[in-house]
Amino acid sequence: MGMNSFVNSVNLLQRELDVQSLRYQVTANNIALSEVPNFKRQSVNFESELKRAFESRDNAHNSFQMQTSDPRHIKSEQPRDWRKVEPRRVTDYTTTSKANGNNVDAEEEAMNLVQIQMQYALLTRLESFQFKQVDMAMKSIR
Numbered sequence: 095m096g097m098n099s100f101v102n103s104v105n106l107l108q109r110e111l112d113v114q115s116l117r118y119q120v121t122a123n124n125i126a127l128s129e130v131p132n133f134k135r136q137s138v139n140f141e142s143e144l145k146r147a148f149e150s151r152d153n154a155h156n157s158f159q160m161q162t163s164d165p166r167h168i169k170s171e172q173p174r175d176w177r178k179v180e181p182r183r184v185t186d187y188t189t190t191s192k193a194n195g196n197n198v199d200a201e202e203e204a205m206n207l208v209q210i211q212m213q214y215a216l217l218t219r220l221e222s223f224q225f226k227q228v229d230m231a232m233k234s235i236r
Contacts (some may be wrong), residue, residue: 100228110217113181114210121210122207125204127196128196128198130196132196135185135198135203136183136184146174147179
């Protein structure tokens with residue numbers, strides 16, 4: 095594993111840990127407001143945007159790139175930098191609501207919290223593993 099791929103892996107793990115923290119806050123907020131009339135649940139969108147950025151990068155290697163000689167010319171779509179993808183809070187206006195207009199299912203949100211905690215724990219283990227690999231590599235060099 096090269097240093098660049100190590101940095102990218104740790105960067106991605108750090109971003110995902112931040113996203114899971116935000117998800118935890120948003121989900122806890124949903125639970126706290128589960129009885130407030132007309133409140134709509136929120137979620138965090140990140141992975142699908144990240145996947146699109148990776149796909150745009152992969153497709154750029156194989157795609158035809160138009161050369162432009164004037165700023166008014168139509169440019170080829172540039173690959174998105176995955177490091178610039180930000181998590182977005184998404185409000186759910188589509189699901190059916192309770193009589194008071196609120197659409198939070200507190201039980202489902204509580205299950206989401208458990209899942210978020212488990213994913214966070216897994217990500218911290220993965221990050222620890224990344225650093226242990228580097229530590230082992232450094233010890234073998236000495």
